Amino acid sequence: MKIKYIAVLLLALGFIACEEDDSTTMEEVQVELSAGSANFSNYVALGASFTAGFTDGALFIASQENSFPNILSQQFAALGAGELTQPMMNDNIGGLLLGGNVIANPRLFFNGAGPAVLPAIPTTVVSNVMPGPYSNMGVPGAKSFHLLANGYGNVGGVATGQANPYFARMASSSNASMLEDALAQAPTFFTLSEVGGNDVLGFATSGGSGVDQTGNFDPSTYGSNDITDPNVFAQAFTTLVGALTGNGAQGVVTNVPYVTSLPYFTTVPFAPLDPTNPDFGPQIPVLNATFAPLNQAFAFLGMPERSIVFSETAASPVVIFDETLPDISEQLNLVLQGGGLDPLTAQLLSTQFAQSRQATAADLLVLPSSTVIATLNEDYFNQLIALGVPAATAGQLAVNGVTYPLEDRWVLTASEEGSVRVATDAYNVTIENVASSSGLALVDLNGILQQASTTGITFDNYTMNTDLVFGGLVSLDGVHLTARGYALMANKFLEAIDATYGSNFIEAGQVAKANNYPVTYSPELQ
Amino acid sequence: MKTIVFVFCLCLSAITFAQTNVSGNVVDESSTPVVGANIVVVGNTAGTATDFDGNFSLLVDMEPPFVLQISSIGYASQDVQVTSNNQTVNIVLVEGSELDEVVISASRTPERIFESPVTIERFGIKDIRSTASVDFYDGLENLKGVDINTNSLTFKSINTRGFATFANTRFMQLVDGMDNSAPVLNFPLGNLLGMVDTDIQSVEILPGAASALYGANAFNGILFMQSKNPFDYEGISISMKRGITSQEAAGDNPYTDFGIRAAHKFTEHFAAKVNFGYLSGTDWAANNLTAKPGTGTSRADINYDGINVYGDEVSTDIKGVAEALVGLGVLPAGAEALVPSVNVSRTGYNEADLTDYEAESIKADWGLYFRPWANDFEISYVGKVGTGSTIYQGASRYAIDNFFLQQHKLEFKNNNFFLRGYITEDRAGDSYNMLFTGININRAWKDDNTWFGQYVGAFVQGSLAGLTAEEAHALGRQTAETGRFEPGTEEFKSAFNATVSDPSLLTGSKFQDNSKIYHGDANYNFSHLWDVVDVQVGGSYRTYSLNSSGTIFTDADGPINYSEYGVYTQLQKKFDLSDNVDLKLTGSVRYDKSELFDGFFSPRLAAGFTINDQHNIRASFQTGFRNPTTQDLYIGLDIGRAVLIGGAEDNPARDIRPYDLSPTGQAVLGAPTIQFDGQGAYTNSYFASSVQAFGATGDASQLEIANSSFVKPEQVTSYELGYRGKLGKFIVDMSGYYNQYQDFLANETVIAPFYGDVQLTQTVPGDPNNTPLAIAAIANEDYQIFQTYTNSEEVVNSYGGSVGVSTKVLGGFDLGANYTYAKLDFDTEANPDFRTNFNTPEHKVKGSFGNTELFKNFGFNVAWRWSDTYEWEASFGDGQVPAFHVVDAQINYRVPKFLKSTFKVGATNVLGDEYFTAFGTGNIGSMYYVSWTINNL
Secondary structure, eight states: OOOOTTOHHHHHHHHHHHHHHHHHHHHHHHSOOOOTTOOOSSEEEEESHHHHTOBTTBOOHHHHHTOHHHHHHHHHHTTTOOOOOOOOOSOSSOOEEETTEEEEOOOEEEOSSSEEEOSSOOOOBTTSOOOOOOSEEEOTTOOGGGGGOTTTTOHHHHTTTSSOHHHHHHOSSTTOOHHHHHHTTOOSEEEEESTTTHHHHHHHHTTTOSOBOTTOOOGGGOOTTSBOOHHHHHHHHHHHHHHHHTTTOEEEEEOOOOGGGSHHHHSBOSOOBOTTSTTTGGGHHHHHHHHHHHHHHHHHTTOGGGOOOOOSSSOBOOEEEOTTSOOOHHHHHHHHHHTTOOHHHHHHHHHHTTTEEEOOTTOEEOGGGGGTTTSBOHHHHHHHHHTTOOHHHHHHHTBBTTTBOBOGGGEEOHHHHHHHHHHHHHHHHHHHHHHHHHTOEEEOHHHHHHHHHHTOEEETTEEEBSOTTTSBSBOTTSSSBOHHHHHHHHHHHHHHHHHHHOOOTTTTTOSOOGGGSOSSOOTTOO | OHHHHHHHHHHHTTOOOOOEEEEEEEEETTSOBOTTOEEEETTSOOEEEOOTTSEEEEEESSOSOEEEEEEOTTBOOEEEEEOSTTEEEEEEEOBOOGGGOEESTTTTSOEEGGGOSSOOEEEEHHHHHHOOSSSHHHHGGGSTTEEEEESSSSOEEEEESSOOOSSOTTEEEEETTEEOOOTTTSSOOTTTTSOOGGGEEEEEEEESOOHHHHOTTOSSEEEEEEEOOTTTSOEEEEEEEEEEEEETTTEEEEEEEEEEEEEEEOSSSEEEEEEEEEEEEEOOOOOOOOBOTTSOSSTTSTTOOBTTEESTTOEEEHHHHHHHHHHTTSSOTTGGGGSOSOEEEOOOEEGGGTOOOEEEEEEEEEEEEEOTTSSSOEEEEEEEEEEEEEEEESSSEEEEEEEEEEEEEEEEEOSSEEEEEEEEEEEOTTOEEHHHHHHHHHHHHSOHHHHHHHHHHHHHHHHHTTOOHHHHHHHHHHHHTTTOOOTTSHHHHHHHHHHHTOOOTTTOOBOOOOOEEEEEEEEEEGGGTOSSSEEEEEEEEEEEEEOOTTSSBSOTTSOEEEEEEEEEEEEEEEEEOSSSEEEEEEEEEEEEEETTSOOEEEEEEEEEEEETTTEEEEEEEEEEEEOOOHHHHHBEEEOSSOEEEOOSTTSGGGOEEEEEOOHHHHHHHSSSEEEEETHHHHHSOEEHHHHHHHHHHOOGGGOOBOOOOOOOOEEEEEEEEEEEEEETTEEEEEEEEEEEEESOEEEEEEEEESSSOTTOOOBOTTOTTOOBHHHHHHHTTOEEEEEEEEEOSOOEEEEEEEEEEEEEETTTEEEEEEEEEEEEEOOTTTOTTOOOOOOOOSEEEEEEEEEEEEETTEEEEEEEEEEOOEEEEETTEEEEEOOEEEEEEEEEEEETTTTTEEEEEEEESTTOOOBOSSTTSOOBOEEEEEEEEESOO
């Protein structure tokens, strides 16, 4: 590191920076803030978790205060707009209680090594309904068609998954829909943000364990981890925009980013098995010897790509279950037995590796898989014991990602990722068309996330990226933004508003400043 | 000494002189003896002064007839014809004006101010007595056209006609013919090592260039201080002054100034004198905590760099630190995204913690004077020593502590010639650089890498613990500051002591030097031999011996010596154009040659018309030049942000420093390190600003080759027009000038790559993209930033003028006022990188009102000065100097019967509005004093 104190270059840069500061200051004085053609007098934010201010895996008072609609409303306030109302949580712990049970965990904090759940009990009780309407109508977890669903805020439906606990807290009635409660406030200006995100996110975060419902136009049949059909999405989105703009309100919509760029999917490497790890390295020869007959069988069957080999010099990919592979348990069993394996072993191996392969760079391991990889899969271990396999052998055969293929939910395979991408692209076509035909401002969240995940994105003096913990943009849960990220998002909204409605928030310097927003919250804050 | 005298006597014994003895008495119109009246022989430097009874006697090596000129301040001078040996002359002087005072410096021969060919100011015994300033040196500020920049209580920097910093190398100060600038600094430390009040016979200031007579560096002007010769002024005189300095930042502090002069004429052949001066006080404290431009407003700002706070200049972009820490594995990969790209400065120490502000001046001089034939031929030896503590503000602020200067002069002269040689030696003593003291005390308790590393580490941790950026910065600073040596603690003191005794600026701040100047001067005045034209010839020779042991100059291998000489001649002729109009023409030319530069001719032409002995109109043209200073030539100093590398042709190669190379550099040069000397700065370099532009745009065409030229002398051409006269009751002296400066000595900041030519013809070996080597060097930080010393191609003009009017009002009150105008004529907007350091107000008005004899033996004087606002521009920092009013006042009472005493009570800056004359210095407060002067009436 070269510390160049009073470095001439720095000094010169300092002067230049100073001049720029001066000119900015002058501009701030000279350029008067103008709303252009926009009317911010009654701003309502409709959306999902980003709109709510969800961060570090939870919603809590501080995160709500830093929600992007709240940051936006503070800029609108400079033009005399009223304050944004939000359904405030009961604490800074986050998480929810229903019937005495914790149904949503407290927030995450950084414990010095990584994200950890705050050791505290949530105090926000879902059934303590605080009927709105609130101008921040952000409901974490809401999919596009949920925004139109009556009863989505029925406390009674929360336990069965028929209703959303966050909407239940604020719904004007148990039968109300989010859109109805929003329209009841007669907004003059709205943000309809990240609609469509949850329509693919559940599928992605569950490792593609849900169903791609493209072609199924009945959302009532969808599971929570399914991909919403693009036509269903288009129907919902068009209805939402039509209703919101029906009384002449102006607004901003966002498109849907490729959620697979988020650190939830990019943090755990596909090849995490490090030969220098003392718990793993010494076992490699034994493992390779064990896999040798299996690999010979794969070769014999003409499927050498299914071979499992661990390198003694470089990190090796995990072994995964891939449901798209043909089930070859029968052939495998025959070949293995033909190769001289006893029937029980042949049976076990052929079942265990019927649809497996080592991961490739195109497979995305979800964030929670990091706690699973190379640990004992107890279910399978017990299953083997029940079959009479000796404990030592059972233990060797039940190591997640090494001897036992990682289950579907831990891996978003390349084809599953493709489903997410196709759906996202389809949603975005709808969003862009609707925005354009309705004259709404559009924030390109997709482009912003792509930029952040590749070159990094500049916000004041920070260059933020999508690294977990350190990137500054995405919070500890790997999906939602940090307060600083939401501040950046708010500024992107202002840019879009300026472009569409002729206001001048950016030019007038009426924007959020990165330094005022943290990247996480202290565990002391409760 | 005896041997020298003996030898000299032998040499001259073949020459015999005609000798005429004259004696007499001088009184005023009320028959009161005039004490200290000057008696000089016209066209000759022989002279004496009257004693306390107004009597004088003078031995002149001329045969009658000749003319004696008798003058005293406040009286019109008179000429008396001497026609015979042992003639007694009794003179009654009538009250006159300052224009009648006799000056020597303008033409190197006595003449009345009225007839001087160029602008000249004089400050004599009477002015010293009546000045309201605390001492004579400060009193000079009331003269028209004179600026005093106050560096500290004891270090004032005199200048005329603009372009001055405290390192005023354009202005010369001669004490009895000796240049008293310190060899290492090339400028005088005010009167710190100068003269005591009671030994001063007169002070003359020649504003403007005077190289034609005085050679190099007589550029913006010269200050001449003339001491009293013990043959003419005998006895013991003492001046004692006690008082207080009063300043908001430093409070009220005692001030003592004591001076004693003892002179005795033992015989007609031998006289001696001793002077001793002691001054002690507390300096004006500089506690300006205002942030330098672009660094916020206070320490709460992360990159604050306070004006009088040192150590906070060390600043870096913490994003770069974070990246480095990630590279070292200290921070987890990716953590740099949490760190903003902003500059953060270390926490500094206030100036008050780095100096005791002790102001002290101790000076002594002694002289032995022989007149082997009891005539005007005199051999003298004068020794001077001075030591003191003050504050000097250059590129940084220096605590000048126990700085020691000594001078020894041997001089032979008579009324027609002089031959003198002297040596000046400085020792920097315990002086130190306060900026680097702050920086290196900080480094003593924690090196910069660790400090910034801890800052950034804590910043990241704080951010991840949920702190806002502001809180994270505060945590970063708090963490990094752990272990700071707090002022007042033992550990601080020991780190301070270690720092100020270490001359390497990378670890310490000691100012180490022991350089010398050897100088010889000779002059012969032919006017006693030839009446047609007054002719003088003279010359000088000087050798510098720089000896900083490699700490300032590139003299690690031994002292650097170099020499220069000059010869000159002057012709002066008076014409009586009519009964009423005289014309005096003066022409001078001087040739100077330094071993480092080509020779120079500096001419001067002046014409003066005198009409009715009431009006004098003068016009002159002259040139001046200034040799690059010792530092301009031979400095080799790493100040961290750059290596300062002097511009003498043989200098850069001597500055050799080791550098670590980047992996790329190692591949190119095949070695892990490089020994790189300063030649690259002058032969293979880019302007730093262009490299910065290149860095911002990535456009290699932005790179601009610097290759600074070696330094050469700076030149000025000066045109001047003036008028002096008596208009009724008013005495008027006015002048205007136009100056044109060429080859301004200037600095360039350049970047020299360790490999690759700046023309970009060499490319990285084996690189398919043909990346130029020099660009690779810059990209990999394989370069050094240099500050070179060179000349600017810009021509800078300035003009100005001054008007002084004085008169008597209300029967006996002296009223004087003067106005000085100075204007820089230079397009600063078109040349944003060029710093002229003009540092002079456009308008300055001064006035004084007093009466030396309000009633018997009682006098008073009030002086007022107003300065317009102006921009101060210097290496320490730039800023505005606001307009200020200053009023000084004194009353005095003389008690001739009691030890010929004068008592004076005075106050400076009685209005109490603190002001400053330069950006970065302490505010100037008020001084209140009482003085008792014995035997210096």
